[in-house]
Amino acid sequence: MKIGIIGFAGSGKTTLFNALTGQDAPVGIGKNKINLGTIKVPDARLDRLAEIDQPQKTTYIELAFADVPGGRGTRSLDPQTLGRIREMDALVQVIRGFDNGGEPPEPSAECLSFEEELMLADMQVIEKRIERLRKDRSDPTQLGILERCADLLNQDQPLRELALSAEEKLSIAGFALLTLKPLLLVLSLPEDNSAPVVPEPLSRHATDRGLAVMPLCGPIEAEIAALGPDDQQAFLADLGLEEPAAARFIKAAFSLLNLITFFTHGEDECRAWSLRRGSTAVDAAGTIHSDLARGFIRVEVVRFEDFSRLGTEAKCRDSGVLRIEGKNYVIEDGDICHIRFNV
Ligand SMILES: Nc1nc2c(ncn2[C@@H]2O[C@H](COP(=O)(O)OP(=O)(O)OP(=O)(O)O)[C@@H](O)[C@H]2O)c(=O)[nH]1
Ligand SMILES: [Mg+2]
Incomplete structure (x- = not known):
């Protein structure tokens, strides 16, 4: 399962990536390098199976993350970045909610303008294809689906909102449309002790779109992720948090992607697998x-x-x-x- 961490430059993507993977990738705007990392999904049931079977190997579900750097300015999604985002199974969009000494944070506007870019990118792919299909009439079914997609995008709605059957989805899967991908919003918060609140305009937008927002303070979470398990518990308790960001994130990702876990086991290997519900x-x-x-x-x-x-x-x-x-x-x-x- 490949999850892309996306968003505008300086929104806190690499910091979140570090908090999730425990890595120490360099943060700061303009580090124009993609960071890759995986996490094992902790699973008490798998641990119990391994306790019973004593296998040679225990294999946890893995989530793979790609921290895709955001370019500068508003039109930040260059073709290379878009190409990387297209490869992902699901997207996490990081939105800046903290002061960085420059423009004040405007989470809701930032969220909308990033969404617009993704919709624009989808529109370009769709229009090109529609034009071809109208000319060569090779696939009227696909043409019909893409015209519905184009209508929706013209109304400023992401393609996620379109009710497509499994068959219809399959017919356009090859275009790797960005606003069809499951999306989780992460709001990166100031480093003060205020309660993690999602401001009203952003939460309204998210509700309208049927999206979940996970508020967190990236640098603090990255610090927690770098600690050993004992220190981690003490630190979390101090902050009034129950679990580190990675654990909260895994739950959100499973629910977003509608995943369940099944197991296989034996003397060689006990293993957890993820599967769509x-x-x-x-x-x-x-x-x-x-x-x-x-x-x-x-x-x-x-x-x-x-x-x-x-x-x-x-x-x-x-x-x-x-x-x-x-x-x-x-x-x-x-x-x-x-x-x-x-x-
Ligand atoms: N207060 C606060 N600061 C953050 C948070 N996330 C990131 N920062 C700070 O913002 C700056 C940029 O963070 P990065 O994680 O490098 O941002 P990025 O989105 O990866 O930026 P690009 O790679 O240029 O696209 C760093 O100084 C971070 O410490 C957050 O949740 N809260
Ligand atoms: Mg970065």
């Missing part, structure tokens, strides 16, 4: 390996709670909590899956 057993198999999806026969499913209580697969089988499901079974959060396949 509503996905089937074959989708889960495909997440693990394309061979498993291709040769899928059935899946044996045990709920994490049952396995944790009973301790072995044999006991789960004997007590009737191990189920055999077919390819259309909808995977639930916390399912432990053993996929039977034949290729």
